[in-house]
Amino acid sequence: MASPAPAPAPPPAPAPTPLVIVLLGPTASGKTELAIGLARALELAVLNVDSRQLYRGMDVGTAKPTPAEQAQVRHELLDLRDPDQPINLEEFRAVAAAQIQAELERPRPGRPLALLAGGSGLYLKALTQGLRPPAVPPQPALRRQFSALGQPTCHQLLRAADPIAAGRIAAADSVRTQRALEVLYATGRPLSSQQGCTPPPWQVLELGLDPPDLRERIRRRTVALYAGGLLEETARLRQRYGADLPLLATIGYGEALQVLEGHLDEAAAIALTTRHTQQFAKRQRTWFRRQHRPLWLEGDTTALRLEQALREIRRVLL
Known part of the structure; x- marks a missing residue:
């Protein structure tokens, strides 16, 4: 009597679905500090999704992570171009998608992970919802x-x-x-x-920051930007690229340029920058609540928000 045929080998287990964690929120809401905390806890890089931090030499006015902050964890998608070489949404989407894939392919136990952080809503939508611009x-x-x-x-x-x-x-x-x-x-x-949408092949977990004291945070940060060299940085950009550089018309740089040209004094520029930034933050809030569905993090300190974020990430990873 013939021996029975060996049982077929079980099919290989499917690869775990990658998880892309997104930390979003309006300007000055505390994303940089919390993103660094998450990146250190999870051994990840912070992938920038701030449309102005893509440019070299625009550091103070964009509140780009400082050299000391960048030394704490690896940061990617910063300083991609000079300010006179604008990057459009489709170009950014392609570069960022490749960087996300590289992060997901890094050897690590468990599910592949990547961390995005930023406040540029359209750029985030392009990555997390597959928005494909022409x-x-x-x-x-x-x-x-x-x-x-x-x-x-x-x-x-x-x-x-x-x-x-x-x-x-x-x-x-x-x-x-x-x-x-x-x-x-x-x-x-x-x-x-x-503009069509093709969802990416990842699971996306969105975490949102929207602190109740945002207006005061913006005021304090604006004062710090001017004290930290915004006028000097704007002068360098004007000297190198000319006063008609489109990025010098954006919030912070536009008001600083008016100081350099004698149209505003510094106190008036700080007040105007604060108001414009608060208005911009209001538009960001509206975008995030209409276009995204994050878990809004609570807590009075970065430590409490970090604890909540890590708890939610671990829940999703189970």
């Missing part, structure tokens, strides 16, 4: 024309041609306004009609 390369000639027209006129043009995109872009956001017009003129189709 791959239109920069159009330098168009951008020069847009800059000559001025931001108010450009935003009016966008409202007339693509009201959906205009509704998503702040009236003072010259970088995103010009990009939307650039896509429209280059393709003949509105940006809003070309």
Whole structure:
């Protein structure tokens, strides 16, 4: 009698689904400190998702992690370009997705992990929800024309041609306004009609920061930025790239530039920067509550918020 055939080998266990942890929140909410705490506890890098921290030489005005903070844990996706070489959303998405994949492939026990931290909502959405903007390369000639027209006129043009995109872009956001017009003129189709979504192959855990004292945090941080060299940094950027550099029109740099040009004194610039930042933070809050569903972290200190965040991460990893 023939011996029975050996039982087939069991199929290999499926690979664990990677987990991408996202720490989001409005400006000055404490993301940098908490992200460093999470990265140290989990032995991860902090992957930056702040659209202005992508640029070299823009350190003080963007509240970029200091050299001492960067020495505590590895930071990635900082200082990718010079300020006169803007990176668009699709370019950032491609670079960041590759960096996330590299983090997920690092040898570690258990599930592959990566940590994103930042407050740039559209950039976060591109990564966590698979938003795929059109791959239109920069159009330098168009951008020069847009800059000559001025931001108010450009935003009016966008409202007339693509009201959906205009509704998503702040009236003072010259970088995103010009990009939307650039896509429209280059393709003949509105940006809003070309943005599809392909969810990434990861599980995403979003953790949010929105402290009740945010307005006071913004005030204190603005004072610290000016004390920490914002005017000097703005002067260096103006000398190297010219006063019409689009990124010098953004919050903090725009007001500092007015001080350098004699249109404001420093006290007035601090007050104006504070107000503009508080208004921006309000828009960020609205975006995060409409476009994302984070677990909002509570607690009066970074230590308590870190404890809550780690507890939630461990729950998801079980």
